[in-house]
Amino acid sequence: MEIPYTTKPRPDTGLYNAKVGIWLFLASEVMLFGALFSSYILLRVGAFVENWPHGLLNVPIGTVNTIVLIVSSITVVMAWASLKMKNFGKFKFYQAITVLCALMFLGIKSFEYRDKFTHYEVWKTDGTRMTGHIEGKPMFLTLAKVKAAGKEKIGFIPDPYHYSASKEVKHTAKEHPGEHKTVEIAVSEIKRLSAFVPAHSTYFAIYFTLTALHGLHVLGGAIVIGFLFGPGSKMWHSDPERFTNRVEVAGLFWHFVDLVWIFLFPVLYLL
Amino acid sequence: MQATTHNVAHGGADEAHHHEPGFMQKYVFSTDHKMIGIQYGLTALVFLLFGFCLMLCMRWQIAHPGQPIPLVGHLLERVLGDVAKDGKMSPDLYNSFGAMHGTIMVFLAIVPLAFGAFGNYVVPLQIGAPDMAFPRVNMASYQFYVLGGIIMFVSFFIPGGAAQAGWTSYSPLATSIPTHGQAFWLIGMVFLISSSLLGAVNFIATIIQLRAPGMTWMRLPFFVWAQFVTGFLLLLAFPPLEAAGVMQLMDNLFGTSFFLPTGLAVGGRLADISGGGSPLLWQHLFWFLGHPEVYVLILPGMGIVCEIIANNTRKTIWGYKSLVYSVLAIGFLSFIVWAHHMYLTGMGTKISAFFQTTTMIISIPSVILLTCFFISLWGGSIRFNTPMLFALAFLPMFGIGGLTGLPLGLAAADLHLHDTYYVIAHFHYVVAPGTIFAMFAGVYYWYPKMTGRMMSEFWGKVHFVGSFIFMNIVFQPMFFQGMAGMIRRMADGGANYSAAHNPGAIGGLSASMMGLHSVILWGAVGLAVSQIPFILNVFISMKNGKPANDNPWDATTLEWQTPTPPPHGNFAHAPTVYRGPYEYSQPGAKKDFTPQNQA
Ligand code: HEM
Ligand SMILES: [Cu+2]
Secondary structure (H helix, E strand, O other): OOOOOOOOOOOOOOOOHHHHHHHHHHHHHHHHHHHHHHHHHHHHHHOOHHHOOOOOOOHHHHHHHHHHHHHHHHHHHHHHHHHHOOOHHHHHHHHHHHHHHHHHHHHHHHHHHHHHHOEEEEEEOOOOEEEEEEOOOOOOOEHHHHHHOOOOEEEEEEOOOOOOOOHHHHHHHHHOOOOOOOEEEEHHHEEEEEEOOHHHOHHHHHHHHHHHHHHHHHHHHHHHHHHHHOHHHHHHHHOHHHHHHHHHHHHHHHHHHHHHHHHHHHHHHHO | OHHHHHHOOOOOHHHOOOOOOOHHHHHHOOOOHHHHHHHHHHHHHHHHHHHHHHHHHHHHHHHOOOOOOOOOHHHHHHHHHHHHHHHOOOHHHHHHHHHHHHHHHHHHHHHHHHHHHHHHHHHHHHHOOOOOOOHHHHHHHHHHHHHHHHHHHHHHHOOOOOOOOOOOOOOOHHHHOOOOHHHHHHHHHHHHHHHHHHHHHHHHHHHHHOOOOOOOHHHOOHHHHHHHHHHHHHHHHHHHHHHHHHHHHHHHHOOOOOOOOOOOEEOOEEOOOOOOOOHHHHHHHHHHHHHHHHHHHHHHHHHHHHHHHHHHHOOOOOOHHHHHHHHHHHHHHHHHOHHHHOHHHOOOHHHHHHHHHHHHHHHHHHHHHHHHHHHHHOOOOOOOOHHHHHHHHHHHHHHHHHHHHHHHHOHHHHHHHOOEHHHHHHHHHHHHHHHHHHHHHHHHHHHHHHHOEOOOHHHHHHHHHHHHHHHHHHHHHHHHHHHOOOEOOOOOOOHHHEOOOOOOOOOOEOHHHHHHHHHHHHHHHHHHHHHHHHHHHHHHHHHHOOEOOOOOOOOOOHHHHOOOOOOOOOOOOOOOOOOOOOOEOOOOOOOOEOOOOOO
8 A cells, every 4th residue: 555645746736745744734833933922922012111121132142043043044955955956965965064053053042041040130128120140150049049058148240230221321331331249138138039040030931932942843853854864864775756855844844943033033132 | 436346355466465463563553544543532432431420420519519429439539539538529629520521521532532533534535545644643643642641641640639720721720729730731731732733734634635536625525624624723723722831831830920910829928920921811822722622623523414414314415515615614713713712801892892793703604504404404315323313413402502602702691601501501512412422423323334343223222312311401401500690610519609508698599500400410320321322332233233334324425435344555446536425316326326436
């Protein structure tokens, strides 16, 4: 028994099965990320400005990551085109770049995550708030943990300004950067302490959810493309047409993953 | 043409160089759509029975609050511990059972039965395909479903028990309950959703790509159309719930506040959270799935009923094209009616007005479907066999369910009816005597194709009469209780709000309304007893049923033009289709049915 149209396109639809499958799958992915983007909008519209952190992400790094993904998007097409031109060596070359780009993206992203996990906000009982770093660069510290450790004070290196500060304040702070001084904060004066983790605010909640889900997609894509680059590429010698189709389908998925990032980057980093 | 399919029946020439697959490969890790369909069917029927048993316990508690549950009370205490102390149902246990009853019935019983089982078994056969487009994805879909089911089942036995926040899992309630049941629920749901997605992709791709030569869109049996639209609903409506599920999981495990508002207090204390989230967001995302989901529950049933009516009236279906266009219209419209579940949330009257309008519009295609089926009966010489009896009963039952939905769709009337037993009665009429009857009809109808033997007609009719009477005894009274103001999801069945408990208070539930609880309880017991002939019939007929030939119902569609049971690869010769799906009693034809593959 043979299932028809696994390789050759069906004449009236012009598509082979896996291509229909991947487009349908991507439609569901659009709904998945669409729901999260809608949630982002709803949460943001409902949030007070001072509770919606802004400008805390590293834009240059985000830009680099965007470029990395765009490059991989090009190479994944080139890889497929090389197969179409029966040039297996070139395919290997381009696909290797794609996988490297994917890994680079993930590496940079984890670096960014780490940066956030060691960056804090303190809400003091007198109503003032500040962001900054804690001496010793601990990760995931919370008020409960500080108390459990029996500490009475923490050494805090504040940022020049809080994200909710007015434009002028931010401007002057940038013009006249003072030196970073450590201040001591008594634990009894702290109402809440949170790193920039999902629990910090709905902004970081949606930031981490969206980027982690996207990261998982990048990882999944990297595994599939890596497989087609490595052990899976044996198929080129037995069934070149089917192998080319596989590379195409993986490439479609990869484009989608890139496209999501193209939306994520401005929404999370810039707006 | 037809004759040729018969003589190559079993062990055709090309099967000789296939070796026989081992037991595991054949029954557990099968990639054959027919075996997967049967796996889905049996698993789903087990969950259907399990969900029903949960409800039996709850109906006892409602009718006799705080009294030990007969027969199973002490067993529950033994396996579940303190929540069932002395064999009594604690409110926590009631909430768990209620939440899990809904979840199991919708996601683990009806959808897998309607879509996974019947869709898998019948769709490739009806379109003349050798299998699904992606057989291994199909297997994965079933495995995800089983995994999701296991996670849900195991959650009963963890400390604190299963989820308690209803099948709708509204936040902040779902996040405030300090047990891990909800986390299990969410993780289980992620598996079930993934399973549905894989299934949906596979079904749609199969229907688009693997139709036999000559099987044009307008020659598809209506059942295939129904599954096609169902596939799209699952494909596009489930991902937002997946997103919502991930967010609620974050709320539960990582302390985020997606759905938790600022200033939320739990147990009288301010919750230690950032706040700023939106409980309404959960409801929007949930019902964005939830409403298309109810059409996922009903459309496959409609498809089954259509096949059986055409077959047993021996006439073509009246208005095939209007059926197709209506089901497509329902598919589109079901994505823009979701907030009719949320009139009372304070989302605003303008939004209510919009959703009230779309809700009224979507009832038009639903009515067209039902009308076509009714008109199809006109002038037929009807064969009243068991599948037909269930299919016929489906029509008025779905009618009652659908019509009682209209007052719910009007924001003004819903003020009174929302969250009462009236809503329970409404949707159970569509799903229980509606969809479940259609499922029974399907089992009786396709059983001979699956097993090569007929089910007993006599016991089938006993099953039908019992189910029909007791279904109505169970659900009819709920309309009256609901209109009298009885709220759903109360662990004491409303005793606290009864006139007897609050003498002199205005609007207390009267003794007669409270008394209906016993009627419902005994109706439910009767319903349980009525299922015994069915269960025995399924098993005994496998060995002892009357042998069935390849086409015992004299049907026209392609699944009956295969050997019985169909071999791996389905058709002895790839069929070609020459005509529409329901050519019964054609003038000039030799027999009163003309199969689709007859030139
Ligand atoms: C045909 C026209 C229909 C209309 C106008 C309609 C309308 C409604 C409305 C407005 C509600 C919300 C009531 C409330 O919570 O106050 C509701 C609830 C419900 N309906 Fe329908 N409905 C229709 C058909 C169906 C069908 C075909 C099904 C399923 C097969 C269904 C299943 C449900 C379920 C499960 C609920 C309750 C969900 C819950 O709150 O737990 N309905 N319906
Ligand atoms: Cu609805």
